[in-house]
Amino acid sequence: MTIDGGAAQDAQLEDAAHLAGVPDEFQRLWVPHRMTYIQAGPEPLREECPFCEAPKHPDEERLIVARGRTAYVLLNLFPYNSGHLLVCPYRHIATYDEATAEEVAEIGALTQTAMRVLKATSRCDGFNIGMNQGAVAGAGVDAHLHQHVVPRWNSDANFFPIIAKTKALPQLLGDVRNTVAAAWPA
Numbered sequence: 001m002t003i004d005g006g007a008a009q010d011a012q013l014e015d016a017a018h019l020a021g022v023p024d025e026f027q028r029l030w031v032p033h034r035m036t037y038i039q040a041g042p043e044p045l046r047e048e049c050p051f052c053e054a055p056k057h058p059d060e061e062r063l064i065v066a067r068g069r070t071a072y073v074l075l076n077l078f079p080y081n082s083g084h085l086l087v088c089p090y091r092h093i094a095t096y097d098e099a100t101a102e103e104v105a106e107i108g109a110l111t112q113t114a115m116r117v118l119k120a121t122s123r124c125d126g127f128n129i130g131m132n133q134g135a136v137a138g139a140g141v142d143a144h145l146h147q148h149v150v151p152r153w154n155s156d157a158n159f160f161p162i163i164a165k166t167k168a169l170p171q172l173l174g175d176v177r178n179t180v181a182a183a184w185p186a
Contacts, residue, residue: 050077051088051144063173065181066113071106073114073184075177076148078140081156082171083122083180085114085149093145095133107147114149117183124151 054062054074063075065085076084087110089103099107111129118124128150132139 049092049144050141051086051146052090052092054088055090059181060174060177063177065117065177066110066184068106068110070100070103071110073110075173075180077173079169079173080128080148080150081152082169082176083118083124083151085118085180087111087114087147087149089145092143094143096131096145099145111147111149113185117180117185118149118151121179121183122151123153125154126152128152 054064055067055072059065059067063077064072065075066073070091071087071089073085073087076086087107089099089107091103093099096104115127115129118127129148131145131147132142133145135142
């Protein structure tokens with residue numbers, strides 16, 4: 001309803017086809033959560049190690065889903081797929097050979113739990129698990145060891161990453177974090 005000269009008049013409701021913009025053949029991927037990274041510039045947390053910094057903040061704020069004694073699990077800010085987790089030691093070490101036996105054991109145990117939780121919450125069909133050691137090997141954060149746990153589905157491969165350099169992610173990071181954290185065993 002609109003008010004015109006003190007008198008109420010019925011307003012005509014418009015459907016989505018008549019809203020601002022001209023309909024065209026393009027499909028749009030709305031990813032508002034990415035604005036945080038765009039506004040942060042090309043290298044977020046460039047001055048600080050993101051994996052040393054994350055545990056100093058509330059879990060929800062830094063997308064941490066579980067904490068252990070020597071290592072913890074968080075969502076990747078730049079995921080390959082929904083549910084892409086990282087398992088990191090708290091200690092700032094660059095490569096796997098620098099990890100203690102206790103850290104190696106906990107990274108392994110947290111990785112196994114991550115797989116079980118992702119199977120239960122997302123019904124994935126498989127995983128890519130690995131560590132990129134050093135910038136030359138593709139590590140985005142090469143100064144701090146981290147293991148990727150990437151859930152995969154039979155239907156997750158499409159032309160977007162290859163042709164359009166775009167990855168379609170069906171869930172917001174906060175929603176994924178809440179689901180995985182809630183399913184993580186105590």
